[in-house]
Amino acid sequence: MSAALEVSDLRLAIGGVNVVDGIAFSVAPGEVMALVGESGCGKSLTAQALLRLLPRQVRQTGGRILLEGEDITALAERRLRQIRGRRISMIFQEPQAALDPLSPVGAQVREASGLASAAAREAVRRMLAEVGIADPDRRIDQYPFELSGGMCQRVMIASALISRPAVLVADEPTTALDVTIQAQILDLLRRLAAERGTAIVLITHDMGVVADIAERVAVMYAGRIAEIGPTAAVFSRPRHPYTALLLAAIPRLADEPKSRLAVIEGSVPQPSEYGAGCRFVGRCPFADARCNAEPPPLLETDEGHFSACWHTERLA
Amino acid sequence: MLRHIAGRVGQAVVTTFGVLTLVFFLMRLSGDPTLLLVPQGASAHQIAILRHQLGFDRPLIVQYVAYLRQLLQGNLGTSLVQRMPVASILGSRIPYTIELAAGSLVVAVGIGIPAGVAMAVWRGSLVERSLAALVFAGQSMPTFWSGILMILLFGVVLGWLPTSGVAGLPSLIMPSIALGALSMASFARMTRIAVLDELSRDYVAAARARGLSLGAAVARHVARNAAIPVVTVAALEIGNLLAGAVIVETVFAWPGIGQLAIQAIAARDFLVVQAIVLFVSFVFIVMNLLADVVYAVIDPRIRLSS
Structure with missing residues (x-):
């Protein structure tokens, strides 16, 4: 099966520094693929690059983005407008902020449908029902402030999926929501992805969310992919020291009460501090001269599981 | 509502x-x-x-x-200086003041709001810098100076427009520009800030992610949201235009309320001054009331929650 989305060697620069430096991944139809990393690792910029909606100061300096086999990196803005919302769409971290407060929610869903008024209203109503909004006939004319955060995210999902896009980019879709609502929204995304064959790129910093919904995960660090593979494999046998330390840092119920939380010493380097070698070198227990000098390539360690580390074997 | x-x-x-x-x-x-x-x-x-x-x-x-x-009873008393009812003195001047205010508002809104939107949308470009120069000029030129310069150029040298007085539309042009320039600058600055503020919000990114062009997102979503602070400015500016034309009316010999105020103060025409103060206050009260109504029309959070 061909990929719904294929990103190769994506490079994004701010002021001459590559803050996203050679990212590559692909997502199959119906698959949920997570991009996970700390703030500033470039995951949100990557998401914006997928829709070609980068902030003005960010330039794409390399790489290709294939949407259903079509390279969209070189398309004119006019063509991109036909693609956005129809073949690739996006949902946001704060659903209430992502909806225009002065416009009824139904009208905003309809905007993405490209349909004329009479047919559109029925399509919007059905879509709202499909994302689990009770009483869609009433909700369709309500304003965002009359809906809860979870319902607003359902509206966003409805607007993102009404045109049956091949790819949905979900940028921290549950971060601003209560934990119980979070689980419902993740269930909904998983169900719709499976039913409609939508590929989902899920941007998150939450390993719990990754474990809950993603079939595959790419761990990003300082603008590069540190490790990518099937979620189960990455969680059970991490092949990059960063992933291993991240997983070890998750507090567990079985931990001794009031014991110290595990942390990764040091902090993420600023783009201006990037050296020639591996960007994790300053915080890595295995770092040696080679790590400082040469960036490790992303190599397959197990079936479909890749890691960019010179010391993969020491984690086996 | x-x-x-x-x-x-x-x-x-x-x-x-x-x-x-x-x-x-x-x-x-x-x-x-x-x-x-x-x-x-x-x-x-x-x-x-x-x-x-x-x-x-x-x-x-x-x-x-x-x-x-x-x-x-609508009785403002009788002017002891002019021996006429104050209401009819005021009534003979108000139409001119409204005419001048309307002309100035056309200048202020017609230039100020599009300029503000353009400055926000094309931020950092040559468009913004040129418009910023226009706004700066409108804001910094005192009306007695810009008024006299315009009279010299268009009235005396070129002879295109009457230098003063009331004689149909041509005589309205220069006073409207002189009086409207400062308001134009206020509208442009407020609109620019409001639109910039809204453009940075997530709902704009979301609208663009649905395939809307930047222009369509501005027209359908940003305009209404940015209108709320602009309405506030509009209420104050319309009040100012109706009340504060003393200098322009004097420079252009325009027989409105501002000129009447100067004359009444000079003649110690106590009841006329009192009536003008009441009129101006009433204008501001009505403008603020109208602004409150417009907020409710624009914003469902105000309309539906009260």
Whole structure:
């Protein structure tokens, strides 16, 4: 099966520094693929690059983005407008902020449908029902402030999926929501992805969310992919020291009460501090001269599981 | 919606009453009005007779009640200088003031709002810098200076427009530009800030992610959201245009309220000055009330939550 989305060697620069430096991944139809990393690792910029909606100061300096086999990196803005919302769409971290407060929610869903008024209203109503909004006939004319955060995210999902896009980019879709609502929204995304064959790129910093919904995960660090593979494999046998330390840092119920939380010493380097070698070198227990000098390539360690580390074997 | 408006109307009535009271007592604090009217060298007896005729010898509270009763009947008194009802003096000037305010508003809104939107949308470009220069000019030129310069150029040198007075649309052009320039700058600055503020919001990114062009996102979503602070500015600016044209009306010999105010103050025409102060206050009260109604029309959070 061909990929719904294929990103190769994506490079994004701010002021001459590559803050996203050679990212590559692909997502199959119906698959949920997570991009996970700390703030500033470039995951949100990557998401914006997928829709070609980068902030003005960010330039794409390399790489290709294939949407259903079509390279969209070189398309004119006019063509991109036909693609956005129809073949690739996006949902946001704060659903209430992502909806225009002065416009009824139904009208905003309809905007993405490209349909004329009479047919559109029925399509919007059905879509709202499909994302689990009770009483869609009433909700369709309500304003965002009359809906809860979870319902607003359902509206966003409805607007993102009404045109049956091949790819949905979900940028921290549950971060601003209560934990119980979070689980419902993740269930909904998983169900719709499976039913409609939508590929989902899920941007998150939450390993719990990754474990809950993603079939595959790419761990990003300082603008590069540190490790990518099937979620189960990455969680059970991490092949990059960063992933291993991240997983070890998750507090567990079985931990001794009031014991110290595990942390990764040091902090993420600023783009201006990037050296020639591996960007994790300053915080890595295995770092040696080679790590400082040469960036490790992303190599397959197990079936479909890749890691960019010179010391993969020491984690086996 | 109706409850919201009814509440605001109630507030406006209370404010109006407060203004009436304040104006009455402030005017009386400035001294005995009788002394303003009598000629030099009048005897104390003559002054006392006039004071009694005009009712200024009654207790203040009795005068106050009489004043309120008169106003409720729409009676602003009779000018002791011009020997004419104050209401008809004011009434003969208000149309000119409204005409000039409307002309200035066309200049201010017609240039200011598009300029503000353009400065926000094309931020950092040559478009923004050129418009910023225009706004800066409008804001910094004093009207007595820009007015006289325009009279010199278009009236005297080129002879395109009448230098002063009221003679149809051509005579309205220069005073409208002179008076509207400062408002134009306010509208442009406020619109720019409001649109920039809204453009940075997630709902704009979301609208673009649905395939809307930046222009369509501005027209469908940003415009309404950015309108709320602009309406606030509009209420104040319209008030200023109706009330604050003293200099422009003097420079262009425009027979509006501003010119009347200068004349009435110079002639110590006490009741006319009082009526102008009341008129200006009332204009601001009505403008703020209108702004509150417009907020409710634009914003469902105000409309539906009250």
